[in-house]
Every structure is written in structure tokens, then in C-alpha cells.
Amino acid sequence: MTEFDGMLQHMLRRAFLSKARFGLGGLALSTLLCNESLASEQSVTHSISAWTGVIKQLHFPQRVKRVIHLSMAGGASHLETFDYKPKLRELDGQPMPKSYTEGQQIAQLQGQRDNLKCLGPQHEFAPRGQSGTMVSSILPHIGTIVDDICVIKSMHTEQINHDPAHTLMNTGSGVPGRPSMGAWLQYGLGSEADDLPGYVVMTSVGGGQSQPIASRQWHSGFLPSRFQGVEFRSKGDPVLYVSNPRGVNQQRQRDVIDAVQALNQIGNETFEDPEMLTRIAQYELAFKMQMSVPGLMDISDEPQHVLDAYGTQGADGSFAANCLLARRLAERGVRFIQLYHRGWDHHGGIKSGSATTAKLVDQGTAALIKDLKQRGMLDDTLVIWGGEFGRTPMAQGSGRDHHIKGFSTWLAGGGIRPGTTYGNTDDLGYQAVENPVHVNDLHATLLYLFGIDHQRLTYRFQGRDFRLTDVGGHVLKSILA
Secondary structure, eight states, X not given: OOHHHHHHHHXXXXXXXXXXXXXXXXXXXXXXXXXXXXXXXXXXXXXXXXXXXXXXXXXXXXXXXXXXXXXXEXXXXXXXXXXXXXXXXXXXXXXXXXXXXXXXXXXXXXXXXXXXBBOOOSSOEEEETTTTXXXXXXXXXXXXXXXXXXXXXXXXXXXXXXXXXXXXXXXXSSSTTSOOHHHHHHHHHOOSOSSSXXXXXXXXXXXXXXXXXXXXXXXXXXXXXXXXXXXXXXXXXXXXXXSOOTTOOHHHHHHHHHHHHHHHHHHHHHHOOHHHHHHHHHHHHHHHHHHHXXXXXXXXXXXXXXXXXXXXOSXXXXXXXXXXXXXHHHHTTOSEEEEEEEOOXXXXXXXXXXXXXXXXXXXXXXXXXXXXXXXTOGGGEEEEEEOSSEEEEEEETTEEEEEOSOEEEEEEETTBOSSEEEOEEOTTSOSEEEXXXXXXXXXXXXXXXXXXXXXXXXXXXXXXXXXXXXXOOOOOGGGBO
16 A cells, blocks of 8 residues: 555545534434534534634633733843842841751752852942832833832742743743644633734844744643644744735735635535634734734834833834834734743842843833823733742852742732732742732733633643643632722
8 A cells, every 4th residue: 555545545534523513313322423623512612713712701800901021031030130138138148047048959059058249239220200119220111100009029939940941931830742822822811902912922032042932832732722722923924924925916825815715625624623713814914914913013103202201212122122112013913922031040140130131121121011001001001020930049159040049020900909029038038928820820810810710711632621721720819999
């Protein structure tokens, strides 16, 4: 038998099983053979119409419509940003008390356990705003918006290396292959954008060691691939081949798309493969993006004072430019927007390195919050700022190592109580001791703000009902307005 004959036999067998479901005994056959996802009540509907989500009636009142996640990739030091520790400054250069580190997981400092030294905060802190929130001097612009944010000082995680820590922060589990939080939201609620992806990712770099970010961090995992994030480039065409080649006009492109879609539809009717439907939907979206993306990137309609506020003229690959694009994406109905800044990994030279990295993200971050607020969009937008973990109170030469026991994140926007802090670490910033917040708790709260019970947004895969919060998660009611 030739390889082609084998493929043909396999295709005919699939077609037979597909059609047999509609014959005598079809009900029994479908019970035995259908895909697990089709057996669940949240299964993907075989339709090429716009995806509107599996949740038809929200579980709670909805407070937000979109998320902008500002990911400080590399692990921003809480001790140089939002977690002021005068006791650590007093002990600068002295041995780290063993009562803190005995039996604890330490990353690259593991071999230096008997010679760990305290490293005091490398920058001055001061109370900012009417709330008096303590903020580092390297974040003067964010200091002007502290009355609009809630700083969580008691975050903790389980993964001590960058990639698995990002995986946990994005998917709720350190195990690769799970859907990202943006994919879960797309699956649950659909998108409000007709001509743009519902989940967009952008990256920038600078200020420190630039750890790579794998594209699987915004993948759909075992959910259909139509829910994965789409990466936009920060310079040039944000999406490759978004422009038609020379000699191809819009009508000719439409003709090609229609022909391809007709072939895909025939394939779907024959094999009933959910990925065929994804292909159909994404070809149509790609065609629409050829019209919408150029308008998105054309910032000539932005007043000069807005550009000055962000500190960019746009499309220069900077974090500030990406913040401006994030606001424009939010205006156009994109559900989940994720901005990575790869520059917070400071194993050495943390004093100058943290100041340099902070300068690259500080102004754009504050401008985004103020811009959303001025446009009335902050009320229904959730902004999240933070890294995958924090940094050690112990010195790693002139820097700090990875740290999972306690770090800082802040939230702003709809449903969040502004001008507040929540939780705390111990006197040396080592461990979350007051109101500890796990990554799963953050995800549970995010879904709650969208009106979703995190325990009820599930997808059946390999005999188990999976969810974003894995087997944990508690809504942080105390930080909600």
C-alpha cells in the first residue's frame, strides 16, 4: 500500500465514522467515539459565525470588558519599586538571618546559603498621593497615579525560573500546554472586535538582561487555536503580509479568500474538524485586518499633547509606544492586550539597572492610566502591572536573584478599590505574611470582574474538566470597590 493509499483509507474511515453518527445507532456511536470537547456543554459550536463565547448568562454583574496586562518580564524587584523595607536597609551587608532561608528554595544562590548577605533597598522611597502609598524614586510618573491603583504587596508563586513562572502567571499552572488567560476569556466571552484579534500581544526590550518570551505563553493550549493571542510587532507592519502585494487589489484578494473558504468549508463538511472552522474564521479575520490594522497604526489623529504624555511619537518599538497602541486596541474592542517589557532581570548592577528599566516603562504606564481615565475607559478596563516573580532580599553580588515567596503587583480600573495597598511581606521583604495572594487568586479575581465564576468556566480535556485557576483560586473581595 502506498503512503497516499494509506492517507486515503484514513480519510475515508474518518468520513464514514462522521456520517455514521446520523444513521441508525448514531446516538450510541457518537457517545462512544465523539471528541470529549464535543461531549461537554461548553463545546465549540460548529459554526463560522463570529464567536460569542460559551457563557450565555454571566454568573455575576460584569465590571470590566477588557484587560491590559503590563508584564514586567524578568522579575521586577519589589524591593526597588513598591515594597519599602527600612529594616532591610539597616541590615545592609550583614548576614541574612538563617531563620528566613533555612530549608527554603533559592535559585542561583543555593550554593551560597552559608554566606548570604542582606542587600538594602537601592533607591529612596517616599509616600505619594493622598493615599500615602510608598513608591520608589525610580517611578516618579507612576507615583502620580497611586490614588488610582491598588498595590498588592503579598504576591507569591511556585516557579523560580523565568519560563515556568511566566507559564504559571499566564495559564494558572506551571505545566506547559494549558490555555493562557487571554485564551480563556476569548473562549468564555468572545470578542467585541470584529476586524481585529480579540487577544493581542506586543513586546519591548531594554534596561537589563532580556530573557526570551516563548510564543506559547499566549497560546490556546488544548482550546481551539482560534483563541490564541496574536503577536503584533512594534515596528513596521505589526502583522507580516498585512499589506497586499503589488498588483493585488482588495477585490482580487476577496476572490482568493472566498475560493479558499469554499474549499475549507467542503473539508469541514466532510471531516468535521474543529480546526477547519478555526482556519475559516482566521482567514476571514486576516482579510478584515488588512483594512483595520493600517488605521490602527496611523496615529496622525493623536494630538501632540497625548504623544508627549506617553513620551513617544509612536511605532518606535518602545514600551511607551505599545502603551499608546494598547489604548487604541482597547478602543476598538480587543478583549485582552498583553504588553511584555523584557528588561527586569537584574542579577547584577540592580541599582543602575532597575533605574534604567523603570525609566523605559514609567511614563508610558502612567500615561496609559491617565488616558484611559480621561476617556472614561478606566471604569470598564482592568490594568495589571507586575512580573512573574520578585527578587531576593539577599545580595547576588551587586544584584538580586529570583524570588517566589513575596513580590508586588498592582491593579487599576473597573471594580478595583483605588488608592489602597493589600497584604504585606515580612520586615525583610522575604515572604508574604499578611493576606498572601497566589497567582490563582489573581486569576479568580480577574474572571470575577468579568462576571465569571472561575470554577464554572471549564473545558473537558483528556477526561478532566480544566479551568484557568487549576485547583485553587479565591476572589480577592477586599480589593474590590
